[in-house]
Amino acid sequence: MIQTxxxxxxxxxxxxxxxxxxxxxxxxHERDALLAFxxxxxxxxxxxxxxxxxxxxxxxxxxxxxTRRVVELQIRHSRVANSSIGFRGGQMNSSLLxxxxxxxxxxxxxxxxxxxxxxxxxxxxxxxxxxxxxxNFGGRVPPQLGNLSRLxxxxxxxxxxxxxxxxxxxxxxxxxxxxxxxxxxxxxxxTKVNLSTVVDWAHVVxxxxxxxTLKMRLCTLQNSIPLPVHINxxxxxxxxLGGTDFRLPAGANSLFFWDLPSLLHLDMEGCGLQGLIxxxxxxxxxxxxxxxxxxxxxxxxxxxxxxxxxxxALWLSLNNLNGALSELLQRLAGNSLSTLWLYENNLTGxxxxxxxxxxxxxxxxxxxxRLSGGIPSSIGAxxxxxxxxxxxxxxxxxxxEAHLGKLASLDYLDLSDNSLTVLVQERxxxxxxxxxxxxxxxxxxxxxxxxxxMLSATMLQEMEAETIFSEVLPTWIGDQLPSLALLSLRSNxxxxxxxxxxxxxxxxxxxxLxxxxMSGTIPQTLGDLAAMAIxxxxxxxxxxxxxxxxxxxxxxxxxxxxxxxxxxxGQQLEFATGIMYLVNLDLSGNTFxxxxxxxIGKLAALKNLNLSWNHVSGVMxxxxxxxxxxxxxxxxQNQLSGEIPASLSDLTSLAHLNLSYNCLTGxxxxxxxxxxxxxxxxxxxxxxxxxxxxxxxxxxNANLTPSAPxxxxxxxxxxxxxxxMCCGYVVGLWTVFCLYLFKKDWRVVSLSFSDLLYDxxxxxxxxxxxxxxxxxx
Ligand SMILES: *[C@@H]1O[C@H](CO)[C@@H](O)[C@H](O)[C@H]1NC(C)=O
Ligand SMILES: *[C@@H]1O[C@H](CO)[C@@H](O)[C@H](O)[C@H]1NC(C)=O
Ligand SMILES: *[C@@H]1O[C@H](CO)[C@@H](O)[C@H](O)[C@H]1NC(C)=O
Ligand SMILES: *[C@@H]1O[C@H](CO)[C@@H](O)[C@H](O)[C@H]1NC(C)=O
Ligand SMILES: *[C@@H]1O[C@H](CO)[C@@H](O)[C@H](O)[C@H]1NC(C)=O
Ligand SMILES: *[C@@H]1O[C@H](CO)[C@@H](O)[C@H](O)[C@H]1NC(C)=O
Ligand SMILES: *[C@@H]1O[C@H](CO)[C@@H](O)[C@H](O)[C@H]1NC(C)=O
Ligand SMILES: *[C@@H]1O[C@H](CO)[C@@H](O)[C@H](O)[C@H]1NC(C)=O
Ligand SMILES: *[C@@H]1O[C@H](CO)[C@@H](O)[C@H](O)[C@H]1NC(C)=O
Ligand SMILES: *[C@@H]1O[C@H](CO)[C@@H](O)[C@H](O)[C@H]1NC(C)=O
Ligand SMILES: *[C@@H]1O[C@H](CO)[C@@H](O)[C@H](O)[C@H]1NC(C)=O
Numbered sequence: 001m002i003q004t005x006x007x008x009x010x011x012x013x014x015x016x017x018x019x020x021x022x023x024x025x026x027x028x029h030e031r032d033a034l035l036a037f038x039x040x041x042x043x044x045x046x047x048x049x050x051x052x053x054x055x056x057x058x059x060x061x062x063x064x065x066x067t068r069r070v071v072e073l074q075i076r077h078s079r080v081a082n083s084s085i086g087f088r089g090g091q092m093n094s095s096l097l098x099x100x101x102x103x104x105x106x107x108x109x110x111x112x113x114x115x116x117x118x119x120x121x122x123x124x125x126x127x128x129x130x131x132x133x134x135x136n137f138g139g140r141v142p143p144q145l146g147n148l149s150r151l152x153x154x155x156x157x158x159x160x161x162x163x164x165x166x167x168x169x170x171x172x173x174x175x176x177x178x179x180x181x182x183x184x185x186x187x188x189x190x191t192k193v194n195l196s197t198v199v200d201w202a203h204v205v206x207x208x209x210x211x212x213t214l215k216m217r218l219c220t221l222q223n224s225i226p227l228p229v230h231i232n233x234x235x236x237x238x239x240x241l242g243g244t245d246f247r248l249p250a251g252a253n254s255l256f257f258w259d260l261p262s263l264l265h266l267d268m269e270g271c272g273l274q275g276l277i278x279x280x281x282x283x284x285x286x287x288x289x290x291x292x293x294x295x296x297x298x299x300x301x302x303x304x305x306x307x308x309x310x311x312x313a314l315w316l317s318l319n320n321l322n323g324a325l326s327e328l329l330q331r332l333a334g335n336s337l338s339t340l341w342l343y344e345n346n347l348t349g350x351x352x353x354x355x356x357x358x359x360x361x362x363x364x365x366x367x368x369x370r371l372s373g374g375i376p377s378s379i380g381a382x383x384x385x386x387x388x389x390x391x392x393x394x395x396x397x398x399x400x401e402a403h404l405g406k407l408a409s410l411d412y413l414d415l416s417d418n419s420l421t422v423l424v425q426e427r428x429x430x431x432x433x434x435x436x437x438x439x440x441x442x443x444x445x446x447x448x449x450x451x452x453x454m455l456s457a458t459m460l461q462e463m464e465a466e467t468i469f470s471e472v473l474p475t476w477i478g479d480q481l482p483s484l485a486l487l488s489l490r491s492n493x494x495x496x497x498x499x500x501x502x503x504x505x506x507x508x509x510x511x512x513l514x515x516x517x518m519s520g521t522i523p524q525t526l527g528d529l530a531a532m533a534i535x536x537x538x539x540x541x542x543x544x545x546x547x548x549x550x551x552x553x554x555x556x557x558x559x560x561x562x563x564x565x566x567x568x569x570g571q572q573l574e575f576a577t578g579i580m581y582l583v584n585l586d587l588s589g590n591t592f593x594x595x596x597x598x599x600i601g602k603l604a605a606l607k608n609l610n611l612s613w614n615h616v617s618g619v620m621x622x623x624x625x626x627x628x629x630x631x632x633x634x635x636x637q638n639q640l641s642g643e644i645p646a647s648l649s650d651l652t653s654l655a656h657l658n659l660s661y662n663c664l665t666g667x668x669x670x671x672x673x674x675x676x677x678x679x680x681x682x683x684x685x686x687x688x689x690x691x692x693x694x695x696x697x698x699x700x701n702a703n704l705t706p707s708a709p710x711x712x713x714x715x716x717x718x719x720x721x722x723x724x725m726c727c728g729y730v731v732g733l734w735t736v737f738c739l740y741l742f743k744k745d746w747r748v749v750s751l752s753f754s755d756l757l758y759d760x761x762x763x764x765x766x767x768x769x770x771x772x773x774x775x776x777x
Contacts, residue, residue: 025054026063030070033098034061040093041075041110042086060106069101076131077109087112094120104129108155114138114170117156122147129153133189138170141193146178154182157191157215173198180207189215191240196220202227202256211236217267218243227256236260242269242291255280263287269315270294282307293341294318300327306334313339317365324349325371329358336360343389344368351395356381365389367414375420377402384409391416407432473497473518478504485531486510490586494518498587503528509536510582514610515589522592522616527599532583535605535629586610588634593617596640601626610634612658617641620664625650632656636686640664644690649674657683665689667699 034055038047049059055070056063062072073096077085087110096102102124108131117137121130122144130148133155141156148154156171172194179188185208195201201221205214209232221244239260248254248271257268258280264287273295281290282304289312297319305311314337321328325347332340338360347369356378358364364382367389374397375390382388383406391414398421404410410432473494478501485507494516502508503525509532583605592614600609601623609630617639624633625647633651636658643666644659654673664687677683680694691699 026056026061026068026070029098031055033095034058034070034073036093036095040088040091042088046085047075062104064101067101070099071101072104072106073099073102074104074106075110076106085110087115089113089115092118092120094118094123096120097123099124101126103127104131106131108133108135110135112137116140117142117145119144121145124148125150127151131155133157133191139172141171141173143175143178146181149181150184151182152184153187154185155187155189156193157189157217170194172196176201176204180204183208184210186210186235187213189213190219191215191217193219196222198222199224206230206232206256209233209235213238215240216244217241220244221246223248227254229255231256231259233260235262237262237264239263239265240267241271242267243271245270245272247272248274254278258284260284261286264310265289267291268295273297275299277302279304281305284308286310289313291315292319296320298322300324301331303331305331308335311335312337312360315339315341316345317341317343319345321345321347323347325366325369326350326352326354329354333357338384339363341365342369347371350374351376351379351390353378355379358382359384361385362409363387366393367391369393371395373397375399375403379403380406383407386410387412389414390418393418395420397421404430404432473499473502473513475499475501478502484508487512491515496520498523498526498592500525502526506530508532510584512584512586513590514586518587518590519592521594522587522597522600522611524597524599526585527597527602529585529603532585532603532605536581536583582607583629584608587614588612590614595619596621596624596635598623600624603627605629607653608632611638612636614638619643620645620648622647624648627651628653630654634658635662636660638662643667644669659684659687661686663687663689667692668695 031053034050038050041047046059050061052058055061056068060074060076061070062074063069064071075085092112092115096105097120103126105121105124105127106129112135114136116139117132119142121127122142125147127148128150130145130151130153134157137156145151145154171192173190174197176195176198182188188205188208188211195216196219198204199222201216201219203225205211205216206228211233212235214233214236215238217240219241221241223246239257241257257266258278260266261284263284266284266287266289269291270293273292275297276299277292277297279302281287282302285307287308288310291313293315294317297316298321300321300323301316311332312335314332321342322345325342326349328342328347329352333354337358340358340361340363343365344367347366349371350373351366351371353376355376359381361382362384364385365387368391371390371393372395375395377400379388380403385407386409388407388410389412395415395418399415408431473496478499484505487505487508487510490512491514494513495518497520498513498518500523502511502523506529508529511529583603585603585606586608588610589612592611593616595618596611596616598621600621603609604626606627607629609627609632612634613636615638616635619642620635620640622645625645627633628651630651631653633654633656637660640659640662641664644664646669648657649669649671652673654677657674657677660682664684666689668684668690670693684690684695691697
């Protein structure tokens with residue numbers, strides 16, 4: 001044995017040394033065959049290396065060290081190689097048949113423009129590996145492939161990378177008899193090849209006993225003749241038949257699918273399976289992943305699932321499973337699940353305390369069931385969770401730090417449409433940073449007044465129960481929510497200062513802290529709110545939210561819609577999608593002190609600035625004149641002193657101004673827009689030191705030029721004016737109030753009135769919703 005090995009090595013070395021010294025190196029006829037074949041392709045960079053005598057040196061050509069014959073050809077579009085190989089059309093040159101030692105041929109990720117797989121490939125009888133996926137082949141799969149009796153790997157999946165769902169490519173086979181001759185096959189991928197007329201497909205693949213991987217996803221397989229009773233596929237580890245419509249009772253007459261002892265991965269998503277999940281599956285003791293989503297399965301998980309000790313992922317969403325969740329979970333107690341999808345079923349009962357034992361869970365989706373009761377604190381033991389979706393159930397009760405305090409990896413939290421209350425201690429900082437959160441309620445048909453009513457009623461209750469309100473805006477807000485675009489905490493009971501860190505919220509375009517009990521100075525860092533310095537674009541941060549609301553169309557998502565309430569120009573206006581263009585800073589109705597920072601002038605895109613009803617003092621900064629987009633400026637009811645800066649007349653977009661009830665002095669500036677504003681006298685009323693038009697007291701020591709007569713341009717109806725500005729967007733009414741992120745001493749945030757509590761940080765259409773839409777359409 002040892003002797004033989006030595007001998008071979010010696011032989012190999014000597015042959016190699018002679019061949020490397022020989023001229024030409026690769027066989028000339030193989031070189032010619034390759035060049036003729038190349039002519040079929042549009043020459044990208046990749047094939048341009050096909051020059052020179054030794055074809056073994058060419059890109060994608062691999063020769064045997066022993067014989068110097070071409071054994072592997074890889075003409076594969078790949079990003080790594082910077083290639084764009086393509087196909088010129090017409091016919092692929094059969095000169096390739098000259099490469100009789102070829103063991104591996106890879107033409108995947110090209111564009112063959114719908115032409116059929118060439119028949120001559122069936123003549124490459126030494127082939128072991130044939131890769132033709134994602135290459136836009138069309139037409140009939142040639143039965144000549146059945147001549148490749150040594151083939152181990154056949155990949156014809158996804159004829160076109162762009163046609164996963166659209167059925168553009170027409171690649172098909174009407175008769176798979178040729179396949180049964182490939183008895184050595186380990187790997188077979190026919191994904192998206194139309195096999196709808198092949199009645200005996202299961203019998204054909206059953207003749208391939210070496211199969212380890214079988215992918216026939218989206219092959220429109222039929223279940224018209226009885227399936228094989230005796231199963232040869234003892235080596236099969238990976239089976240994907242998803243997206244075929246068997247209309248098959250899952251329990252009976254389908255051993256073919258369930259009697260596969262080596263199976264690790266089973267995907268029968270959307271296969272029209274009906275009835276109970278077969279007990280037989282409990283015999284697939286090696287299985288790691290089971291995907292049976294989007295079928296018509298009923299009942300619960302069979303008790304035999306306890307035997308599936310290796311099960312890590314179970315997808316049973318979009319079925320009609322019923323019965324108690326606790327029983328279902330009990331039957332999964334024996335395994336180490338990391339992913340459990342049960343959304344959109346008919347499961348009932350409570351979330352059991354034993355949930356904590358699934359400590360490896362990273363994804364738990366129980367949304368859209370009929371679950372009720374409280375959330376057990378043992379959920380806090382699921383410390384690896386990244387996605388927790390409990391939305392659209394009937395859960396009630398309280399969520400505290402005990403639930404959330406250790407979920408450091410949490411990324412997506414959906415509690416929407418339940419009756420949950422979040423109750424956390426003061427100064428509690430969540431250990432997680434969510435990128436997606438859905439915290440909405442089902443009562444969206446309520447009018448704004450009804451909602452406000454509920455809101456204050458709940459607040460009142462809390463006051464009685466707890467007595468002290470000390471809600472402050474946390475300093476971490478800028479770090480934790482750098483992408484927040486809209487923050488509205490209007491009419492709450494917030495106190496404390498505006499944290500300097502707020503300036504880190506570079507996307508913040510809308511900040512409304514009006515009618516709270518906040519104090520301290522207006523931080524200079526507000527000038528760093530970059531999104532208030534540039535005009536919002538159609539694709540700006542808020543546009544995401546708007547698109548989300550709008551694109552929800554007629555699906556369930558429409559229930560999230562409501563209108564936004566904005567106070568501007570002295571009017572409460574309901575905004576539709578126009579809010580995406582609104583740049584707003586409203587700090588009115590608090591007890592802020594100090595002066596208006598000069599930095600405010602950086603927020604050049606501001607349309608509404610309201611600092612009224614505070615204790616702001618000092619002079620109005622000259623930089624106010626830089627706020628060229630400003631349409632509404634309200635500084636009334638403060639202690640501003642000094643003269644009104646002349647730069648105010650630079651605000652040519654101004655439609656509303658209120659400087660009343662301050663200590664302003666000197667001459668009122670004139671020019672441009674200033675004279676056109678309505679109700680001139682009340683703009684300046686309550687400032688005894690002011691003089692000149694439109695006030696009656698003249699500035700005695702100044703040489704006055706008569707000011708322009710009041711223009712009669714009317715904004716009699718500022719509502720219609722503003723809505724007109726948003727013209728074309730008043731389509732859907734909905735609201736986005738980004739209130740809180742499980743913070744602190746917004747102690748009691750009852751999700752039953754959380755219409756105002758939306759927290760979409762990045763609004764994304766979750767995968768589950770995409771599925772949902774698919775099912776509902
Ligand atoms: C294949 O290449 C050979 C040699 O260049 C040429 O003679 C022949 O016409 C080609 N055939 C096709 C179908 O392009
Ligand atoms: C052929 O030779 C090259 C270079 O010496 C070496 O990297 C490669 O592994 C060899 N291939 C085989 C199959 O021995
Ligand atoms: C791919 O192309 C880019 C730019 O054309 C170049 O910078 C890079 O080096 C290329 N990569 C390879 C692997 O050729
Ligand atoms: C290759 O397959 C075709 C069709 O299946 C058959 O007609 C032909 O005889 C086979 N050729 C060889 C060399 O076996
Ligand atoms: C598959 O082929 C059948 C028969 O030719 C055709 O009716 C059907 O539309 C095709 N299905 C797809 C998804 O292309
Ligand atoms: C596979 O099973 C079928 C029964 O469905 C049997 O007729 C056939 O001989 C078996 N083939 C192999 C290769 O084991
Ligand atoms: C599971 O396998 C065992 C042993 O092979 C067998 O006795 C039992 O009937 C199988 N169970 C089912 C439900 O098929
Ligand atoms: C969690 O996973 C680890 C490693 O995969 C495993 O050893 C452990 O038993 C699992 N724990 C549970 C409770 O399943
Ligand atoms: C859910 O189960 C109840 C009975 O428990 C039944 O009335 C209802 O129709 C089921 N829902 C669906 C969608 O099947
Ligand atoms: C400014 O805010 C106050 C108090 O919130 C409000 O009454 C007033 O109407 C607002 N001013 C404008 C111009 O919207
Ligand atoms: C300005 O605000 C005061 C109350 O602060 C109000 O009486 C007055 O009507 C307002 N003027 C305008 C033009 O809105």
